[in-house]
Amino acid sequence: MIPVKFDYLAPTSVEEALAALGEHGDDAKILAGGQSLLPVLRMRLNAPEVVIDLGGISSLRGIRDDGDAIVIGAMTTHHDVRDDHLVKQHALLLSKAAAEVADSQIRHRGTFGGALAHADPAGDLGAPALALGAQFVVAGPGGTRTVEASDFFVDLFETAIGDDEILTEVRIPKHTGWGAHYEKFVRVAHQWPIVAVAATVRGSIDEARVGLTNMGSTPLRATATEQALAGVSATEDGVREAAQLAADGTHPPSDLNGAADYRQHLARVLTGRAVLRAAGV
Amino acid sequence: MTKIELTVDGAAVSDDVEPRMLLVQYLREKLGKTGTVIGCDTSNCGACTVHLDGTSVKSCNVLAVQANGRTVTTIEGLADAAEGELHPVQESFRECHGLQCGFCTPGMIMQAVDLLAENPHPSEEEVRLGMEGNLCRCTGYHNIVKSVLHAADKTAGGVSA
Numbered sequence: 404m405i406p407v408k409f410d411y412l413a414p415t416s417v418e419e420a421l422a423a424l425g426e427h428g429d430d431a432k433i434l435a436g437g438q439s440l441l442p443v444l445r446m447r448l449n450a451p452e453v454v455i456d457l458g459g460i461s462s463l464r465g466i467r468d469d470g471d472a473i474v475i476g477a478m479t480t481h482h483d484v485r486d487d488h489l490v491k492q493h494a495l496l497l498s499k500a501a502a503e504v505a506d507s508q509i510r511h512r513g514t515f516g517g518a519l520a521h522a523d524p525a526g527d528l529g530a531p532a533l534a535l536g537a538q539f540v541v542a543g544p545g546g547t548r549t550v551e552a553s554d555f556f557v558d559l560f561e562t563a564i565g566d567d568e569i570l571t572e573v574r575i576p577k578h579t580g581w582g583a584h585y586e587k588f589v590r591v592a593h594q595w596p597i598v599a600v601a602a603t604v605r606g607s608i609d610e611a612r613v614g615l616t617n618m619g620s621t622p623l624r625a626t627a628t629e630q631a632l633a634g635v636s637a638t639e640d641g642v643r644e645a646a647q648l649a650a651d652g653t654h655p656p657s658d659l660n661g662a663a664d665y666r667q668h669l670a671r672v673l674t675g676r677a678v679l680r681a682a683g684v
Numbered sequence: 685m686t687k688i689e690l691t692v693d694g695a696a697v698s699d700d701v702e703p704r705m706l707l708v709q710y711l712r713e714k715l716g717k718t719g720t721v722i723g724c725d726t727s728n729c730g731a732c733t734v735h736l737d738g739t740s741v742k743s744c745n746v747l748a749v750q751a752n753g754r755t756v757t758t759i760e761g762l763a764d765a766a767e768g769e770l771h772p773v774q775e776s777f778r779e780c781h782g783l784q785c786g787f788c789t790p791g792m793i794m795q796a797v798d799l800l801a802e803n804p805h806p807s808e809e810e811v812r813l814g815m816e817g818n819l820c821r822c823t824g825y826h827n828i829v830k831s832v833l834h835a836a837d838k839t840a841g842g843v844s845a
Contacts, residue, residue, distance in 0.1 A: 404725050411686055411703030411749055434750075441745050442727055444704075454703065458750055482739070506817025507795065508730060511739045512746065592816040593728075 406444035413456045417463070417542050417571060420455055425544055425567055427453045433569060434458070435478060435517025438509045463516070463571060466490060472538075472574045477516020481528075482507075484515050494575045496583035496603040496612075496681075500531040503585050506593040516570045519555075522562045522621070524656075525595035529556060529622035530614030531585065534601050536576050543568035556621035578612075581605050584680035586673045587616075590660065597660045598669040600625075600649070602677035607637035611678060618655045618670055625649040628674055637682035646675035688752040692717070693761025701748045707741075708732045710748035711758060719760040719790055723819070730818035733791035734758045740798035742817070759790035762797065773797050773835045782831030784822035792818050796832045805836055 414420040424431055432451035434440055435458075443449050457463060463478035466487045473489045475497075484490055485501040504510055504518070504527045518528050519539070532552055539550040541564055550563045557563055564570055587599040599616035611632035613625040631645035650667035657663045685700040692715060699714055711717040711734070720743060723731030727745040734743045735757040762771040773796050776782065783789045792815065799806065799814035806814060811832045812825070820828060 405706070405709070406704040408702065408704055411747075413749070413752075437747070437750065438727070438745055441706075441747070445706075445725070445744075456750065506730070507798065507814055508733055508740045508742045508817045509727070509745075511736075512741050592813075 404445040407450040410453045413459045415459045423455050436512045436514040438513035439521050472576050475573045477570045479515050481510035481513050493577040493579050496531045500527050500585040503587050520570045522560050525617040530616040531601040533622045534612040534614035538574040540572045541568045542571045559620045582681040584677045586677035598666050600673040600677040602681040604681045607682045608632050618653045627651045637684050642678045643675045649674035686749050690751050691755040703749050705748045707746040707748050708743035717758050720758045731788050731791040733794040740795050772839045776831045776835035780831040780834050782828045788820045
């Protein structure tokens with residue numbers, strides 16, 4: 404299976420990439436790590452006339468400390484996010500989730516920003532990014548703007564990134580010392596989760612953030628569970644009671660992997676497990 | 685056509701390729717390196733695994749143009765085959781019979797080498813997790829896992845591509 408012919412552009416700066424995007428508009432597709440885009444092109448589900456490869460823009464790679472946040476370049480690979488010491492120290496949840504993306508080979512190529520911009524509802528990074536209150540820095544012809552996580556995910560495979568914009572980096576407010584766990588439920592290894600839960604907690608338990616993967620068309624926060632967990636002691640009973648609220652207000656899909664009510668059941672069970680593991684119980 | 689220059693199994697190569705050409709196609713059809721095989725062609729099975737700048741990737745999921753300026757190592761470049769040498773992981777697969785039909789083997793070995801470079805003394809569970817992107821339809825994985833653990837014991841952390 405070979406993609407339809409396309410022209411290939413390899414800009415070396417964000418400005419060049421934006422100019423190319425401005426010139427080719429809807430006919431162009433951005434290539435980050437390519438681990439979702441190349442299968443789509445090979446199966447000919449999409450046939451852009453121009454592919455703009457961000458791989459040559461070194462400024463989009465890397466993770467830095469920025470005071471009360473860490474900043475992850477959009478082209479940083481899952482493998483590097485998983486292993487980075489700043490991520491482990493200040494946003495452990497992202498390290499845990501990045502470790503669960505697909506398989507080792509894919510994690511060597513796939514990128515943090517590419518996966519978030521792709522916005523697959525079964526993708527592993529949206530829920531943790533949402534739970535941590537990530538801020539998305541987007542560059543466009545008029546300069547850069549910052550989009551809050553709560554506004555970033557719009558619908559299936561749809562984000563707040565405009566057609567003439569590129570996601571350049573993601574700011575993650577520091578959650579220093581918070582425990583974290585990403586609990587992923589799959590039928591076979593290295594597949595998309597049927598449901599997954601991203602949980603991070605301060606103390607045991609003073610505060611909690613819980614994100615849900617594949618429980619709707621976008622990543623979701625389990626806010627009722629978060630509220631119920633605040634001040635709860637991290638025991639099996641206390642956590643499982645709060646986890647009973649995890650599926651409240653969700654409208655998950657029904658498909659071959661599971662019906663909606665089964666997914667809601669999974670969300671409650673996996674939330675209990677994720678929070679207990681995050682709290683070190 | 686786009687011009688690419690890269691190093692493959694120690695040799696500098698340069699070519700004009702169509703941007704849509706996959707790295708695995710380039711290796712097989714342009715360079716004749718058919719040791720790297722196409723299994724599923726959907727980036728699931730890992731049979732086409734090679735190393736790009738020293739880490740494992742699925743070469744059916746990388747464009748040849750994305751390898752421009754980089755270094756690729758395939759199963760054919762792991763050891764000096766002309767001298768009859770085998771890489772320690774290749775030897776282990778032979779000694780532990782880590783294959784049946786052999787189709788997944790090039791990818792299994794390339795991923796195992798990557799795994800052992802990152803984690804020289806993996807547990808059995810770490811081997812199974814580290815190899816999760818490589819599918820085998822014959823062995824039930826038992827002897828593959830054994831081969832990787834055997835290579836780790838034998839080389840005591842000295843495995844590299």
